[in-house]
Amino acid sequence: MKVAKSCSQCRAAKRKCRTGATPNSACAMCAHKGQNCSLLTSLSLNRQKFIAPAVTEPATWKEVNDEVRDELVDVYLQLIHDKPHTLFHPTTLRARVQTGSLPEAVLYSILAFAARLAGDHTIQERAKVFSHIAKEALKRTIDKVTLDNVHASALVGNLCGIEGDSSGESLFFGQ
Known part of the structure; x- marks a missing residue:
């Protein structure tokens, strides 16, 4: 199964999903229509789920907690x-x-x-x-x-x- 690269609104409208200006912004179509971008929501959920714990900078960059x-x-x-x-x-x-x-x-x-x-x-x-x-x-x-x-x-x-x-x-x- 392929990983979705476009939001559900763009897929339903069969339009190319163009991501927003920043990685954490809605796609161009959803931003234009003022809709919640499903791609943005799924990306933020994945990032929240896998946020690495805060660490203090180790003595060398090679060391990993x-x-x-x-x-x-x-x-x-x-x-x-x-x-x-x-x-x-x-x-x-x-x-x-x-x-x-x-x-x-x-x-x-x-x-x-x-x-x-x-x-x-x-x-x-x-x-x-x-x-x-x-x-x-x-x-x-x-x-x-x-x-x-x-x-x-x-x-x-x-x-x-x-x-x-x-x-x-x-x-x-x-x-």
Whole structure:
């Protein structure tokens, strides 16, 4: 099943749903008609449901509070996993995160995806740092042929695509 990209009013009218000026505003048609935009409502509910707890800034950007880490993994599994790709068995992924057996490249890739959707601005700012850590960790282990490196390559390739780095995207997907 596809994720809805337009509000119910625009779908019913069979019109293109143009998002508002800011990510948290109604689409152009709903704003023009003064209606409640259903897309805005569903986005705000998802964000409220997955707002990461407030954290104080750690000593280094690489350190991640266990509670925040677990929350971001849940956000990834809920909002991103199964949408463009299915890479992980959710229960196994959570267990590997808890035990610390998930490679750094995979973990920080997941954190980079989910941090972009966090409600806390300080966590959102860390998304690019998480992405950089994931890329560097993958580069250190790229010569090892493992399923974890295949997962990390797919995730980092998607992160490069998000950041507009088409050459990096091609490189990591090619690997």
